Amino acid sequence: MAPRTTADVGGMGHSIKRKEDPRFIRGQGHYVDDIQLPGMLYLDIVRSPYAHARIKSINTERALKVPGVLAVITGETLAQYNLHWMPTLMSDTQMVLPTEKVMYQAQEVAGVIATDRYAAADGVDAVEVDYDPLPVVVDPFKALEPDAPVLRTDKKDKKDNHIFHWEVGNRQATDQAFAGADVKVQQDIYLPRIHVASIETCGCVADFDRVTGKLTVYMTTQAPHAIRTVVALVAGHVGLSEEKIRIVSPDIGGGFGGKVPVYPGYVIAIAASVVIGKPVKWIEDRMENLQADSFARDYHIKAELAATKDGTMTALRIKTVADHGYADAAANPSKFPAGLFSICTGSYDLKNAFAEVDGVYTNKPPGGIAYRCSFRVTEAVHAIERMVDVLALELKMDPAELRFKNFIPAEKFPYKSALGWEYDSGNYSGALRKAMDRIGYADLRKEQAEKRKRGELMGIGISSFTEVVGAGPSKQFDILGIKMFDSAEIRVHPTGKATARFGTKSQGQGHETTYAQIIAEELGIPAAHVEVEEGDTDTAPYGLGTYASRSTPTAGAAAAIASRKIRDKAKKIAAHLLEVSEDDLVWEPGKFSVTGAPQKSKTIQEIAFAAYTNHPPGMEAGLEAVNYYDPPNLTYPFGSYIAVVDIDRGTGAVALRRFVAVDDCGNIINPMIVEGQVHGGLTMGMAPALFEEISYDEAGNIQGGSFMDYLLPTAMETPRWETDKTVTPSPHHPLGAKGVGESATVGAPPAIANAVVDALAHLGVRHIDIPITPEKVWNILREKGVAE
Amino acid sequence: MAMHTIRVTVNGTPYEKQVESRLLLVHFLRDQLRLTGTHIGCDTTHCGACTVIVDGEPVKSCTVLAVQADGSEVRTVEGLEQGGKLHPIQEGFWQEHGLQCGYCTPGMMMTGVALLGRNPNPSEPEIRQAISGNLCRCTGYVNIVKSIQYAAARLR
Numbered sequence: 001m002a003p004r005t006t007a008d009v010g011g012m013g014h015s016i017k018r019k020e021d022p023r024f025i026r027g028q029g030h031y032v033d034d035i036q037l038p039g040m041l042y043l044d045i046v047r048s049p050y051a052h053a054r055i056k057s058i059n060t061e062r063a064l065k066v067p068g069v070l071a072v073i074t075g076e077t078l079a080q081y082n083l084h085w086m087p088t089l090m091s092d093t094q095m096v097l098p099t100e101k102v103m104y105q106a107q108e109v110a111g112v113i114a115t116d117r118y119a120a121a122d123g124v125d126a127v128e129v130d131y132d133p134l135p136v137v138v139d140p141f142k143a144l145e146p147d148a149p150v151l152r153t154d155k156k157d158k159k160d161n162h163i164f165h166w167e168v169g170n171r172q173a174t175d176q177a178f179a180g181a182d183v184k185v186q187q188d189i190y191l192p193r194i195h196v197a198s199i200e201t202c203g204c205v206a207d208f209d210r211v212t213g214k215l216t217v218y219m220t221t222q223a224p225h226a227i228r229t230v231v232a233l234v235a236g237h238v239g240l241s242e243e244k245i246r247i248v249s250p251d252i253g254g255g256f257g258g259k260v261p262v263y264p265g266y267v268i269a270i271a272a273s274v275v276i277g278k279p280v281k282w283i284e285d286r287m288e289n290l291q292a293d294s295f296a297r298d299y300h301i302k303a304e305l306a307a308t309k310d311g312t313m314t315a316l317r318i319k320t321v322a323d324h325g326y327a328d329a330a331a332n333p334s335k336f337p338a339g340l341f342s343i344c345t346g347s348y349d350l351k352n353a354f355a356e357v358d359g360v361y362t363n364k365p366p367g368g369i370a371y372r373c374s375f376r377v378t379e380a381v382h383a384i385e386r387m388v389d390v391l392a393l394e395l396k397m398d399p400a401e402l403r404f405k406n407f408i409p410a411e412k413f414p415y416k417s418a419l420g421w422e423y424d425s426g427n428y429s430g431a432l433r434k435a436m437d438r439i440g441y442a443d444l445r446k447e448q449a450e451k452r453k454r455g456e457l458m459g460i461g462i463s464s465f466t467e468v469v470g471a472g473p474s475k476q477f478d479i480l481g482i483k484m485f486d487s488a489e490i491r492v493h494p495t496g497k498a499t500a501r502f503g504t505k506s507q508g509q510g511h512e513t514t515y516a517q518i519i520a521e522e523l524g525i526p527a528a529h530v531e532v533e534e535g536d537t538d539t540a541p542y543g544l545g546t547y548a549s550r551s552t553p554t555a556g557a558a559a560a561i562a563s564r565k566i567r568d569k570a571k572k573i574a575a576h577l578l579e580v581s582e583d584d585l586v587w588e589p590g591k592f593s594v595t596g597a598p599q600k601s602k603t604i605q606e607i608a609f610a611a612y613t614n615h616p617p618g619m620e621a622g623l624e625a626v627n628y629y630d631p632p633n634l635t636y637p638f639g640s641y642i643a644v645v646d647i648d649r650g651t652g653a654v655a656l657r658r659f660v661a662v663d664d665c666g667n668i669i670n671p672m673i674v675e676g677q678v679h680g681g682l683t684m685g686m687a688p689a690l691f692e693e694i695s696y697d698e699a700g701n702i703q704g705g706s707f708m709d710y711l712l713p714t715a716m717e718t719p720r721w722e723t724d725k726t727v728t729p730s731p732h733h734p735l736g737a738k739g740v741g742e743s744a745t746v747g748a749p750p751a752i753a754n755a756v757v758d759a760l761a762h763l764g765v766r767h768i769d770i771p772i773t774p775e776k777v778w779n780i781l782r783e784k785g786v787a788e
Numbered sequence: 789m790a791m792h793t794i795r796v797t798v799n800g801t802p803y804e805k806q807v808e809s810r811l812l813l814v815h816f817l818r819d820q821l822r823l824t825g826t827h828i829g830c831d832t833t834h835c836g837a838c839t840v841i842v843d844g845e846p847v848k849s850c851t852v853l854a855v856q857a858d859g860s861e862v863r864t865v866e867g868l869e870q871g872g873k874l875h876p877i878q879e880g881f882w883q884e885h886g887l888q889c890g891y892c893t894p895g896m897m898m899t900g901v902a903l904l905g906r907n908p909n910p911s912e913p914e915i916r917q918a919i920s921g922n923l924c925r926c927t928g929y930v931n932i933v934k935s936i937q938y939a940a941a942r943l944r
């Protein structure tokens with residue numbers, strides 16, 4: 001679709017260069033650790049070497065003698081203010097600092113406050129903690145056994161390690177469909193613990209002003225308003241009142257879901273600043289970030305798929321054990337303890353489905369957050385896309401053919417899924433066909449057959465995913481009771497330039513550019529003349545923040561609606577200026593003109609000036625609007641990805657030779673930015689498919705808590721991604737847009753896993769858990785007698 | 789902790805400063821000189837966010853002591869723009885959408901500048917090899933490669 005605005009205006013569809021980049025390319029971004037306030041102190045944290053232990057004593061004497069160390073904060077210190085515990089976003093509880101026992105390795109045990117970061121680290125080394133180790137439970141299945149030690153002894157009457165049971169769908173009808181099915185396949189699928197590992201770690205500068213009573217916290221948060229409310233609710237009893245709390249989220253070096261939760265370090269820094277009356281900075285290092293911050297996934301999935309002999313899928317049944325670690329510290333909407341996992345019927349017209357998830361406590365760091373995805377969508381997509389390939393193997397059908405046969409047909413949208421979602425729009429066959437044409441699917445199959453004869457291992461993997469993003473409609477979606485709307489406030493100034501503020505917060509997505517383009521599209525004010533601000537709760541309208549691909553579906557929609565309110569007022573002013581009836585005016589981007597007399601017109605800039613200098617009698621002056629957008633539905637981006645891999649029989653290494661991604665995120669605001677989001681998402685999809693895992697030994701020791709062992713893809717492993725698109729607008733979003741930041745992270749892992757399994761399928765392999773490391777593949781090759 | 793006097797030229801400006809033996813170069817640049825464009829991402833020399841150029845070589849400043857830089861010429865991201873004119877590598881990253889959150893960008897650009905200093909016409913594999921010690925979580929590297937290619941073409 002050709003853009004409606006000129007390149008100078010830069011509305012939707014223009015790949016304008018990013019407005020935020022001039023500061024970043026000069027090293028003038030403003031990240032939390034760049035903040036240096038007068039008199040600022042530093043917090044560093046003592047962490048537990050044990051996964052489960054009683055604290056016998058904490059001796060701070062030696063630490064307090066270290067030059068520069070001013071204070072050591074323990075659980076006992078915080079307990080005086082009743083701040084030693086805090087709620088998680090899932091209404092569970094977790095310790096800020098312990099008073100009795102530690103529950104996972106690297107747990108925060110005490111905070112050292114010092115005059116500089118080196119002194120604080122010296123102080124940490126000098127704190128002496130005496131532990132009495134307790135039995136450790138690492139395996140969630142063992143945690144559920146009747147004789148397992150009960151971990152959450154802080155919870156009165158808690159007799160086991162079970163957190164929640166959640167189920168959805170029609171169990172009976174699904175069981176019946178399985179009982180009568182021609183073909184049934186079953187597969188255990190484990191999605192391991194991983195970490196978002198944004199290149200900037202988490203941190204804050206807490207600055208309490210004793211005179212005004214105002215607390216300002218500069219902090220790496222994706223959701224500043226929600227954090228402000230949480231701080232007010234948790235610390236109201238010590239005098240922190242919401243109007244006296246200012247959360248500022250400055251430039252953020254990547255978030256991906258890891259900067260949604262509240263970590264103990266933030267709370268300790270705030271408490272220290274309130275008690276000492278000076279600014280306190282806390283910046284975690286990489287090992288703390290990987291070892292203690294919220295993890296993602298850790299889903300043990302048992303999936304079953306039923307079909308007729310000719311390959312019509314009839315039922316899906318899924319049972320999952322979710323390892324949440326020490327606390328359920330996910331960041332899901334409150335009614336969704338397993339997030340949006342019930343999107344697990346995927347892109348397929350499945351009449352019967354049932355899914356159940358049980359959450360479990362173990363001696364591992366708390367979490368269950370998203371890794372660049374909308375609340376457990378990745379887990380759902382991996383399960384269904386792997387199962388389709390398992391079924392294809394069973395039926396000896398081509399996996400593309402099986403998908404085409406079972407896709408929800410384009411004419412059935414809006415489509416109500418068996419697990420209750422109303423898919424807004426889609427054309428799944430179109431995306432898969434485009435991906436197959438682009439990569440040359442038929443030729444690749446021929447090449448594969450020839451290579452197999454020669455003993456070479458090559459595989460082709462497909463993933464045709466459906467996302468569910470943009471949370472969300474207030475009737476279903478809230479976090480701690482706060483509805484998941486989002487907001488835009490636009491002020492058009494007398495000279496026709498605009499300032500726009502939002503409840504979301506970019507962490508690299510380019511909101512300063514794309515939101516400006518939405519306003520340019522709707523009002524004809526050049527994007528270059530629209531200043532976008534986010535992340536300061538003193539100035540921005542309330543919103544729930546940026547995660548789950550929700551910014552364009554919610555705040556982007558709010559920008560469009562607020563712009564249209566402004567346009568409605570502008571029309572009244574134009575009618576007044578042109579002395580015609582409003583009905584005689586037509587809009588084109590940037591001006592109203594009189595029907596039949598196009599030379600009689602008023603530009604948006606002329607109208608803006610009049611709004612402050614010559615507004616109609618009886619009308620309020622000014623030209624501004626606010627919208628709090630409550631979406632009527634979620635949006636359902638989709639796509640089809642095809643991966644081609646070659647496997648080295650000597651080492652088991654998987655080389656990702658080609659990867660074609662066809663994405664459909666509805667109407668596109670900035671094609672360049674969308675492509676960039678897909679590139680990044682694909683790389684963060686490849687990462688857990690091939691490299692990333694955080695695992696623990698039996699004693700609860702983390703295996704791989706630094707970048708030495710936790711492998712992020714470098715430019716060497718990452719292929720030159722090939723991207724393409726189809727465009728199926730969302731029928732309910734004001735711009736027809738759907739959101740795109742996470743599609744590729746969700747869609748890529750099963751494409752890669754399916755490709756590796758496909759390369760080995762003739763040897764009898766039908767599943768490999770991710771990450772598919774060379775060691776795993778080599779062991780399979782050896783077992784099958786084909787290792788070189 | 790023993791203090792040392794070091795003389796370092798950073799982006800053309802000579803400095804003489806007292807530093808602790810253990811002060812890392814990255815903290816010297818960020819906290820003492822307030823050149824905060826150089827970032828810290830891992831502490832273990834894996835991510836490259838802290839890359840600066842010391843006497844022509846790209847160096848991870850989180851693993852170099854400030855005292856080791858005594859007598860050196862250091863170039864950071866703040867030294868790229870000259871006379872109000874962006875360096876071609878800065879133009880390239882902007883033009884080719886080679887950055888998103890901007891956190892790895894200064895280190896990535898400094899590695900790129902060092903590469904182009906010794907190889908004005910690098911192939912794509914050579915670029916990928918050169919930046920393999922710089923991690924980016926946002927871009928998937930495709931556009932970073934293009935950004936460095938853009939700069940190479942402009943510098944030739």
